Amino acid sequence: LVNDVLNANPAIAAAREAMKHAYAPYSRFRVGAALRTRAGRVFTGCNVENAAFGLAFCAERGAISAAVVAGEREFEEIAIVSSSPMPTPPCGACRQVLAEFAADLEIVMAGEKETVRTSLARLLPAAFRAGNLAGGTVPDYSGVSSARRTRRKK
Numbered sequence: 001l002v003n004d005v006l007n008a009n010p011a012i013a014a015a016r017e018a019m020k021h022a023y024a025p026y027s028r029f030r031v032g033a034a035l036r037t038r039a040g041r042v043f044t045g046c047n048v049e050n051a052a053f054g055l056a057f058c059a060e061r062g063a064i065s066a067a068v069v070a071g072e073r074e075f076e077e078i079a080i081v082s083s084s085p086m087p088t089p090p091c092g093a094c095r096q097v098l099a100e101f102a103a104d105l106e107i108v109m110a111g112e113k114e115t116v117r118t119s120l121a122r123l124l125p126a127a128f129r130a131g132n133l134a135g136g137t138v139p140d141y142s143g144v145s146s147a148r149r150t151r152r153k154k
Ligand code: THU
Pocket: 024, 027, 029, 030, 031, 046, 047, 048, 049, 056, 057, 058, 059, 060, 088, 089, 090, 091, 094
């Protein structure tokens, strides 16, 4: 029942449509992603592999690229689906690219058997951001080590 409700999410449906176009003849691991903007528009991407394996690009970065070229930069949610029965998290490179535009992006990973909801802030705490280039900003590492925070309270 919970899965049915989550799959009613239009971003998940769009990601499933995008996954149909995945070009993954080498890994056979098909991925679709859909970004929902603040205005409610949805942009999709699929993974596109290459005979030079290292040049494969991910569904998530395809979706970001499609949105940005359409003039959108404000995102609320990304849905990620794959041919795996388990939820598929965005790779590290995609987390960093997503963080450029939406450090607090909601992430929904819909597997065939299970759907997980989380946030980019959780998956990539202390991302490198524009403020780090400027220098002089106080970094926020609060999400990185809760163990350290706990010790300090004693
Ligand atoms: N891939 C994605 O498109 N997104 C992810 O989140 C994980 C990995 C792709 C890259 C490659 O084409 C295939 O999945 C296997 O790594």
